[in-house]
Amino acid sequence: MLSYKRENGGEELDQPRTNRQKRAMETRAKIVAAAKKVIAEKGFHHVSIEEIAREAKVATGSFYTYFKCKEDIIEAINQTDFYRLAELANELPDTDITKRLSFYCKSFLSAIEEIGIEICRQWIRNNLSPAEMDIRGEKITKYAYDYRAMQEVLNAAVKRGELTENAPVDELALYINAELYGLMVAWCMSDAKVIGSEKTEQFCKTVISPALAPYLPPDRQGGA
Amino acid sequence: MLSYKRENGGEELDQPRTNRQKRAMETRAKIVAAAKKVIAEKGFHHVSIEEIAREAKVATGSFYTYFKCKEDIIEAINQTDFYRLAELANELPDTDITKRLSFYCKSFLSAIEEIGIEICRQWIRNNLSPAEMDIRGEKITKYAYDYRAMQEVLNAAVKRGELTENAPVDELALYINAELYGLMVAWCMSDAKVIGSEKTEQFCKTVISPALAPYLPPDRQGGA
DNA sequence: GCATATTTCTGAATGAAATTCAATGAATTA
DNA sequence: TAATTCATTGAATTTCATTCAGAAATATGC
Numbered sequence A, B: 001m002l003s004y005k006r007e008n009g010g011e012e013l014d015q016p017r018t019n020r021q022k023r024a025m026e027t028r029a030k031i032v033a034a035a036k037k038v039i040a041e042k043g044f045h046h047v048s049i050e051e052i053a054r055e056a057k058v059a060t061g062s063f064y065t066y067f068k069c070k071e072d073i074i075e076a077i078n079q080t081d082f083y084r085l086a087e088l089a090n091e092l093p094d095t096d097i098t099k100r101l102s103f104y105c106k107s108f109l110s111a112i113e114e115i116g117i118e119i120c121r122q123w124i125r126n127n128l129s130p131a132e133m134d135i136r137g138e139k140i141t142k143y144a145y146d147y148r149a150m151q152e153v154l155n156a157a158v159k160r161g162e163l164t165e166n167a168p169v170d171e172l173a174l175y176i177n178a179e180l181y182g183l184m185v186a187w188c189m190s191d192a193k194v195i196g197s198e199k200t201e202q203f204c205k206t207v208i209s210p211a212l213a214p215y216l217p218p219d220r221q222g223g224a
Numbered sequence C: 001g002c003a004t005a006t007t008t009c010t011g012a013a014t015g016a017a018a019t020t021c022a023a024t025g026a027a028t029t030a
Numbered sequence D: 001t002a003a004t005t006c007a008t009t010g011a012a013t014t015t016c017a018t019t020c021a022g023a024a025a026t027a028t029g030c
Helices: A004-008 A019-042 A049-056 A060-066 A070-077 A082-091 A097-115 A117-127 A142-160 A169-190 A197-215 B004-008 B019-042 B049-056 B060-066 B070-077 B082-091 B097-115 B117-127 B142-160 B169-190 B197-215
Strands: A133-135 A138-140 B133-135 B138-140
Touching: A019 A049, A019 A060, A019 A070, A019 A117, A049 A060, A070 A117, A082 A097, A082 A142, A097 A117, A097 A142, A097 A169, A097 A197, A117 A169, A138 A142, A142 A169, A142 B169, A169 A197, A169 B142, A169 B169, A169 B197, A197 B169, A197 B197, B019 B049, B019 B060, B019 B070, B019 B117, B049 B060, B070 B117, B082 B097, B082 B142, B097 B117, B097 B142, B097 B169, B097 B197, B117 B169, B138 B142, B142 B169, B169 B197
Parallel strands: none
Antiparallel strands: A133 A138, B133 B138
């Protein structure tokens, strides 16, 4: 019989069925919380597994019951699913593509601000080499996944008539997504105020609206 | 008296004055070339100092005569100065801001393609935490330095009348620079064809031109 | 040319930190 | 209650980056 450990492979478990699972969930949660705290304070490289374990009040070896390597803790800390944010943007009722994308950009940027700069930095480091991950049964890189989310929002907009048929959906998705990742990197690299909400408004006005403008249907030209 | 080592602090030396300096330069060059080769093949993390030294046919300790840590080799391999590229764009005669920025974007993207994806990945990792560096006598992060280059190109354009006075220079610089960094990250994260020269043309047409359009002087509206 | 000083080179030793693992004990099952 | 499963422990192992003391090469002063 497969062990509990193999069953969940270190993944987060929603519903504990036994006391043992409940305790295991708690241990895992303690480690995640401890790691989140000390990494935010000192940065990923300046925190050792031993330090995370000490903060969580568990033994160092316990870390490896739940995560297969040090880097893996980042995925557990950062649960933001940009794909889901894109779906939400897509589901907004009675609006236009400019507003949908503004909503998405705003959600994206406030999500990374929420995550915190140190976790964000390590998340980028982890994802720079395209490790393909299983997402909804498919092998795909995290980046490609986000890119596709953006494509789907734009494709849906064309179908709805919020964008004209000749809109270069793939390029727009690529460039808008790259812009968001670029702002995330700019933030990490300069620690500058580039992602606050006032800034986000400016961003949408300066970049998103002009990029979409040529492809707005004539009857919606005022929609920025 | 200061030693040679202290004089140059491991920095690259242009003109060797003695045989000893010449030999040192050669050793340094051998290490840089070896590192470039093996990192491109295997990725930064999968290459040890010992392996770089073996490839360069020197002892592991020699690495530290020229570089203060493993990460430092990346700066030596990647000598691209984006600031200089921006200056070149600024100095182009008889043209307009759209063409200047297109030139800059094209130079930027072909430069990172030249550097190679593995070096590029590690370069980003190194620069995610803003280590301030001395550039032309000033303490500044690498990212802030590139950002400023872009600002100067746009400011010069306003002075020349290639952009109207009301152009939001700081925001445009921020977003265009972020877009370039974002494409670099998109490339590293997905290994996709996002930075080839055909792509660059599309990029300028889809993003740069529309962003600048509202601020082109009336007599230059055709300049895209 | 020779002696001394300076700098580079060497590779084994060091140290730090990630990862493993065999033993322990708590929870579960029969 | 006994047997089994599995989380927990922390010391041992492993893997490198980095250091360092001595050797070699080069430069300098006489």
